[in-house]
């Protein structure tokens with residue numbers, strides 16, 4: 515392990531402890547392959563699985579593994595789906611037994627911050643699925659809630675707007691202007707301070723930069 519990985523490992527271990535204090539179960543994975551194995555070990559074969567939009571989940575190979583494996587995956591990202599069918603997938607996914615996602619940011623004291631346009635991802639985080647699995651690259655760790663909201667609004671949301679080919683101001687400026695665009699993708703902001711149902715939320719912290 516090089517000095518950069520050792521430095522991040524120290525931070526990841528501190529965040530793991532903070533998450534556990536906040537009622538969540540947390541794991542540290544040395545890389546994306548380790549994270550994939552851990553995530554799959556938490557999901558029962560044949561179970562219903564819902565998805566929150568996440569580049570990280572795709573980057574570690576979890577999306578592919580869920581698509582190819584023995585799971586009932588509610589996959590709203592299949593290109594052939596109509597808008598109505600994709601929405602149905604989101605609704606079913608937010609109530610599935612397992613819910614898999616990334617996050618926009620995580621604070622050093624173990625709080626998760628996310629912004630959604632539709633809200634299905636936030637719904638799945640809060641209530642419904644028995645087990646939530648959140649995969650997080652080391653690049654998403656920020657000092658506090660203000661920095662987490664800043665990151666969600668000024669990094670994750672503009673990149674998503676660019677990705678979706680939208681015409682929002684952040685696509686031109688690379689920062690959030692709290693726009694009133696009809697294409698605005700920021701509707702709901704969720705801070706997960708604590709999980710009351712112990713170990714319902716499982717966080718896999720990965721010692722790699724993942725997602726955005």
Ligand code: SF4
Nearest residue numbers: 671684690691693700
């Ligand atoms: S509120 Fe508007 S400008 Fe700000 S990040 Fe969201 S879409 Fe972009």
